[in-house]
Amino acid sequence: MQNKGYLDMQLLRFTTAGSVDDGKSTLIGRLLYDSKSIFEDQLEAVEEASRSRGNEEVNLALLTDGLRAEREQGITIDVAYRYFATPRRKFIIADTPGHIQYTRNMVTGASTADLAVILVDARHGLMEQTARHSYVASLLAIPEVVVAINKMDLVDFSETVYKQICSDYGTLLARFGLQFRHVTFIPLCAKEGDNVVTRSQRTPWYGGPALLEFLETVALPEEAADRLRLPVQYVIRPISDRFPDFRGYAGLIAEGALRPGDQVKVYPSEMVSTVKDIYLGDKTLESAVADQSVCVTLTDDIDISRGDVIVSKEGNQPGVGQDFAVDVCWLRNSPLVCGKRYTVRHATQEVVGIVKEIEYKVDINTQERLYDVEQLTMNDIARVHLKTASPLVWDPYRESRTMGSLIFIDASNDTVGAGMIAGEY
Amino acid sequence: MSHHLTHLKELEAESIHILREVAAQFEKPCILFSGGKDSIVLTYLAWKAFYPARLPFPLVHIDTGHNFPETLTYRDALVEKLGADLVVGYVQQSIDEGKVREETGYNASRNKLQTVTLLDTLAAHKFDCACGGARRDEEKARAKERIFSHRDEFGQWNPKNQRPELWNIYNAKKDIGEHFRAFPISNWTEMDVWQYIYQQGIELPSLYYTHRRRCFQRDGQWLAADPPFIPRRPEEEVVELEVRCRTIGDVTCTGLTRSHAHALEDIIDEIAASRVTERGGRADDKRSETAMEDRKKQGYF
Numbered sequence: 176m177q178n179k180g181y182l183d184m185q186l187l188r189f190t191t192a193g194s195v196d197d198g199k200s201t202l203i204g205r206l207l208y209d210s211k212s213i214f215e216d217q218l219e220a221v222e223e224a225s226r227s228r229g230n231e232e233v234n235l236a237l238l239t240d241g242l243r244a245e246r247e248q249g250i251t252i253d254v255a256y257r258y259f260a261t262p263r264r265k266f267i268i269a270d271t272p273g274h275i276q277y278t279r280n281m282v283t284g285a286s287t288a289d290l291a292v293i294l295v296d297a298r299h300g301l302m303e304q305t306a307r308h309s310y311v312a313s314l315l316a317i318p319e320v321v322v323a324i325n326k327m328d329l330v331d332f333s334e335t336v337y338k339q340i341c342s343d344y345g346t347l348l349a350r351f352g353l354q355f356r357h358v359t360f361i362p363l364c365a366k367e368g369d370n371v372v373t374r375s376q377r378t379p380w381y382g383g384p385a386l387l388e389f390l391e392t393v394a395l396p397e398e399a400a401d402r403l404r405l406p407v408q409y410v411i412r413p414i415s416d417r418f419p420d421f422r423g424y425a426g427l428i429a430e431g432a433l434r435p436g437d438q439v440k441v442y443p444s445e446m447v448s449t450v451k452d453i454y455l456g457d458k459t460l461e462s463a464v465a466d467q468s469v470c471v472t473l474t475d476d477i478d479i480s481r482g483d484v485i486v487s488k489e490g491n492q493p494g495v496g497q498d499f500a501v502d503v504c505w506l507r508n509s510p511l512v513c514g515k516r517y518t519v520r521h522a523t524q525e526v527v528g529i530v531k532e533i534e535y536k537v538d539i540n541t542q543e544r545l546y547d548v549e550q551l552t553m554n555d556i557a558r559v560h561l562k563t564a565s566p567l568v569w570d571p572y573r574e575s576r577t578m579g580s581l582i583f584i585d586a587s588n589d590t591v592g593a594g595m596i597a598g599e600y
Numbered sequence: 601m602s603h604h605l606t607h608l609k610e611l612e613a614e615s616i617h618i619l620r621e622v623a624a625q626f627e628k629p630c631i632l633f634s635g636g637k638d639s640i641v642l643t644y645l646a647w648k649a650f651y652p653a654r655l656p657f658p659l660v661h662i663d664t665g666h667n668f669p670e671t672l673t674y675r676d677a678l679v680e681k682l683g684a685d686l687v688v689g690y691v692q693q694s695i696d697e698g699k700v701r702e703e704t705g706y707n708a709s710r711n712k713l714q715t716v717t718l719l720d721t722l723a724a725h726k727f728d729c730a731c732g733g734a735r736r737d738e739e740k741a742r743a744k745e746r747i748f749s750h751r752d753e754f755g756q757w758n759p760k761n762q763r764p765e766l767w768n769i770y771n772a773k774k775d776i777g778e779h780f781r782a783f784p785i786s787n788w789t790e791m792d793v794w795q796y797i798y799q800q801g802i803e804l805p806s807l808y809y810t811h812r813r814r815c816f817q818r819d820g821q822w823l824a825a826d827p828p829f830i831p832r833r834p835e836e837e838v839v840e841l842e843v844r845c846r847t848i849g850d851v852t853c854t855g856l857t858r859s860h861a862h863a864l865e866d867i868i869d870e871i872a873a874s875r876v877t878e879r880g881g882r883a884d885d886k887r888s889e890t891a892m893e894d895r896k897k898q899g900y901f
Contacts, residue, residue, distance in 0.1 A: 186607040286766040413653040427617040456648035468616035588773035
């Protein structure tokens with residue numbers, strides 16, 4: 176097999192934000208096309224569909240604007256997931272529409288991303304939406320941001336324009352108090368391919384990598400070294416002749432690493448035990464790390480059920496509480512109402528929760544705080560006081576996405592809001 | 601860097617997490633098993649997720665009656681090996697009961713009729729969640745579907761009003777009579793599936809490997825003349841060729857690829873070099889631009 180090396184690549188999940196006018200579809204189309212992730216029959220179908228709509232150029236947005244309503248209205252309604260690979264890495268793009276009314280889609284796309292590509296039109300420089308996209312990326316704790324300064328051909332590949340935008344972006348971050356681990360600026364022309372896959376001759380003053388090169392080599396997020404978090408999803412009890420007493424605690428390791436012999440504490444009971452074996456299927460592992468799904472057996476027979484969290488005995492410990500300061504993004508038309516009961520799902524726990532108070536709402540364009548707000552409607556972002564009927568085992572969202580995120584479900588069974596725990600209230 | 605998981609391990613872990621959420625949040629889930637490679641990988645992942653316990657899901661096969669015998673042989677051997685329960689819903693029964701009408705003509709297929717049989721089978725056994733092996737990379741309507749995908753009382757999907765799905769938190773709440781579809785391998789690509797099959801040494805039906813078969817050509821696509829489920833036009837000549845299947849549906853909607861791939865390594869190389877998608881060989885998707893969405897809205901897989 177020629178492609179054996181491809182078996183152990185790493186996966187980078189990233190999100191793209193920008194409006195159609197920024198050339199986002201063209202950029203993604205180029206990444207997919209140049210990495211040979213668009214197939215002939217897909218391209219033919221899109222060419223055909225573009226023609227029948229009277230588009231002169233091939234409309235790459237039709238590749239994934241798959242729903243009938245989207246194709247009819249020529250808009251992207253929902254987050255689209257696209258996949259491509261190079262010999263060095265595999266990528267999942269959560270492509271989100273950039274309009275203000277789609278803040279909820281941006282939040283959804285950002286929730287699983289390790290990196291955000293924010294598009295800026297070189298002619299216009301930073302816009303209101305640049306601030307909005309950056310704010311959402313920061314709120315969702317995306318560590319790595321690429322500011323892709325597109326349409327450089329229309330400003331004659333001017334270094335001055337590029338430098339001005341870089342400097343303006345620094346000002347924007349400082350003004351709004353936004354923080355990322357890294358921000359990388361790349362001047363490009365998606366339409367003609369400059370600095371997308373290969374470095375452009377037309378930006379000799381730019382010494383950095385092309386976008387794809389950067390995506391292939393950027394460091395993946397570092398995991399926490401000071402803690403273990405394993406939310407228990409399911410208790411495996413075969414009750415068979417071969418495994419009469421087997422009790423395995425199954426879950427996805429949210430933070431940290433795990434080895435047989437490790438001392439662990441189970442929250443919220445705070446009972447202590449020792450890891451006996453770590454199973455993945457019928458194999459036992461010498462160690463397991465974050466993002467692995469495992470099944471753990473312990474040396475002691477203690478009462479553990481779904482919703483409990485297995486934690487390292489030493490090191491950082493989670494909080495247990497019922498009153499939280501939560502950053503909320505409201506996702507649905509039915510408004511967030513203070514005092515209304517919601518089902519709150521958090522890691523593998525499910526509890527009843529009530530929003531006691533809306534502390535302030537955030538104008539996501541200016542990041543201004545608006546006080547005395549009675550309710551939240553779709554696409555609103557706010558800081559609220561959430562009280563839960565029973566205790567949650569939690570960490571701040573900035574320290575652990577899994578242990579700090581939650582969703583609100585209302586009586587219609589719909590997911591109506593997303594929340595990130597900022598701290599104890 | 602070395603402590604980061606490889607893409608196959610990360611995808612495997614994500615799928616196992618989803619399967620365990622299904623088992624934890626639903627009362628009576630099942631796996632839709634077609635005998636194709638995606639449902640085989642899904643079943644394998646489910647075995648891994650609950651080992652050493654038995655699979656907590658029965659396998660449900662919607663049988664159009666137009667099977668490759670190799671598929672049924674494989675299915676029965678797998679069920680036996682896993683000690684799993686098997687439920688079969690027969691499209692023929694839906695036809696006999698007058699619930700659906702058999703298509704006629706040269707392009708007749710029972711593919712669309714399967715939806716009724718599927719919904720009836722789910723209802724008869726009170727399954728509240730059916731896990732499928734659909735992937736977001738394979739078709740544009742599927743690219744936007746949630747991992748936990750809600751179906752109304754009529755089994756229908758509402759693509760315009762899907763529940764938001766964030767992080768890895770899944771919402772399985774529903775009213776009585778409604779059900780869910782869950783897609784644990786949503787984020788896998790065709791290549792990921794093949795690489796995983798290779799890496800884990802998963803056995804596949806022989807149809808995936810190159811074999812000699814009597815075939816005929818229609819609209820540029822090779823189709824199986826044996827077993828004889830597709831009515832042939834007089835001018836459609838039968839020839840014997842070296843072929844294999846890239847995807848497996850029933851006989852009427854499975855395109856055959858001319859190939860010399862006798863081992864998994866060859867298949868992976870062949871796919872890496874391929875310039876058409878795997879569904880390019882699926883007659884069911886070619887019926888219109890939004891054929892998949894239209895079928896899915898009614899309750900299709």
